[in-house]
Amino acid sequence: MFNPEGIRAELDQIREAGLYKNERTLTTPQSAQIATSTLVAEGEGAPLWSADGAAESLNFCANNYLGLANDPRIVQAAHEALDRWGFGMSSVRFICGTQGQHRDLEREIAEYVGTDDAILFSSCYDANGGIFEVLLSAEDAVISDELNHASLIDGIRLCKAKRFRYRNANMEDLRAQLTAAKEAGSRRMLIVTDGVFSMDGSYAPLDEICDLADEFGAMVMVDDSHATGFVGPQGRGTPHLFGVADRVDVITSTLGKALGGASGGFVAAHQEIVDLARQRARTYLFSNAVAPAVVAGSRKALELARDSEAGREQLAANSALFRSLMAEAGFDLLPGTHPITAVMFPGDEGAVLATQIADAMLKRGVYVIAFSFPVVPRGKARIRVQLSAAHSEADVRACVNAFVAARAEVQG
Numbered sequence: 001m002f003n004p005e006g007i008r009a010e011l012d013q014i015r016e017a018g019l020y021k022n023e024r025t026l027t028t029p030q031s032a033q034i035a036t037s038t039l040v041a042e043g044e045g046a047p048l049w050s051a052d053g054a055a056e057s058l059n060f061c062a063n064n065y066l067g068l069a070n071d072p073r074i075v076q077a078a079h080e081a082l083d084r085w086g087f088g089m090s091s092v093r094f095i096c097g098t099q100g101q102h103r104d105l106e107r108e109i110a111e112y113v114g115t116d117d118a119i120l121f122s123s124c125y126d127a128n129g130g131i132f133e134v135l136l137s138a139e140d141a142v143i144s145d146e147l148n149h150a151s152l153i154d155g156i157r158l159c160k161a162k163r164f165r166y167r168n169a170n171m172e173d174l175r176a177q178l179t180a181a182k183e184a185g186s187r188r189m190l191i192v193t194d195g196v197f198s199m200d201g202s203y204a205p206l207d208e209i210c211d212l213a214d215e216f217g218a219m220v221m222v223d224d225s226h227a228t229g230f231v232g233p234q235g236r237g238t239p240h241l242f243g244v245a246d247r248v249d250v251i252t253s254t255l256g257k258a259l260g261g262a263s264g265g266f267v268a269a270h271q272e273i274v275d276l277a278r279q280r281a282r283t284y285l286f287s288n289a290v291a292p293a294v295v296a297g298s299r300k301a302l303e304l305a306r307d308s309e310a311g312r313e314q315l316a317a318n319s320a321l322f323r324s325l326m327a328e329a330g331f332d333l334l335p336g337t338h339p340i341t342a343v344m345f346p347g348d349e350g351a352v353l354a355t356q357i358a359d360a361m362l363k364r365g366v367y368v369i370a371f372s373f374p375v376v377p378r379g380k381a382r383i384r385v386q387l388s389a390a391h392s393e394a395d396v397r398a399c400v401n402a403f404v405a406a407r408a409e410v411q412g
């Protein structure tokens with residue numbers, strides 16, 4: 001029998017801690033310009049919506065790095081696939097859920113990121129959820145960066161390997177953890193890191209990581225979700241940026257960010273690893289095939305991303321302009337070049353301040369999101385701004401102006 005008391009108490013705790021997430025609802029497609037509203041109440045009758053802020057907002061918090069999320073060429077490819085290939089697969093891949101285009105997309109992904117082969121999953125969350133158990137058993141060790149994405153943490157939990165964690169991008173500590181893993185008598189060792197850390201916009205030092213891997217005989221796995229499509233030459237990702245594409249053994253990434261932003265993820269790796277994943281990865285074997293329209297749209301997105309030199313240049317220019325104008329205006333930014341830009345509000349007051357500034361900015365037609373504990377460490381609250389190639393120079397300037405005006409308004 002369902003007893004709501006305990007669950008209500010838990011919900012109240014979340015609210016009291018100020019951590020309750022109210023989902024803003026877009027009343028438009030995903031884009032650099034959106035309109036939003038908030039679901040205020042559900043229940044009897046029609047849901048109650050309140051329009052937020054300006055009628056139109058500039059969106060600075062999507063992972064829409066190349067502006068492909070609503071690209072008409074991708075929409076058209078998906079439309080055509082809907083007619084040609086139907087709506088759903090109603091099957092996992094190994095029973096009757098593989099169309100030619102699923103394999104085409106896998107080969108195209110592998111070619112792009114520079115591996116032997118690739119295998120699709122419903123999401124990168126599922127790719128990370130399934131791959132560790134395929135590669136590692138109790139005699140093995142996984143050595144993981146402390147800032148790795150939740151899906152890597154969960155995937156590691158699902159395997160029996162010994163776990164070692166190193167301080168973020170800290171090569172001295174990685175060496176210490178590799179030493180400990182080796183001394184523990186580990187058979188296979190796998191170093192795993194995000195290519196780009198999503199809350200900081202910083203890069204993992206893949207060249208140094210690969211050097212240490214060689215020294216210790218470890219394998220290297222990179223989750224490149226915040227890089228595939230726009231980081232490195234032709235957007236082929238962080239292993240290419242660092243010149244170590246031939247030394248990284250496993251790449252996981254998403255189709256849900258720069259590559260059209262629909263859904264789906266993949267593991268790209270040596271042939272043997274992909275082949276074994278197809279036999280053993282539970283999140284692959286026991287979950288439905290990616291929908292035909294999403295496969296076709298993602299293939300088009302990959303093609304567009306590969307050729308989108310102008311998009312990558314615009315994205316880099318927008319990121320550089322934003323960082324320099326914000327520094328000039330006296331904001332505290334984490335250093336870097338990635339389109340993820342963390343605007344820091346340190347200290348005890350930071351969490352409230354960041355939230356108030358983000359709210360004041362939405363009223364001025366600029367949508368950004370504040371993050372505080374437990375998403376980021378205590379005392380390190382921030383507004384994470386994400387630039388897109390779909391932003392114009394005027395959009396970037398409008399965002400900076402909104403930051404300046406909101407800060408003046410909130411701080412009095």
Ligand SMILES: *Cc1c(COP(=O)(O)O)cnc(C)c1O
Binds near residue numbers: 151194198224225255
């Ligand atoms: C977004 C993200 C994921 C999850 O990708 P989905 O395809 O949305 O499941 C996994 N890892 C990292 C590093 C991410 O940023």
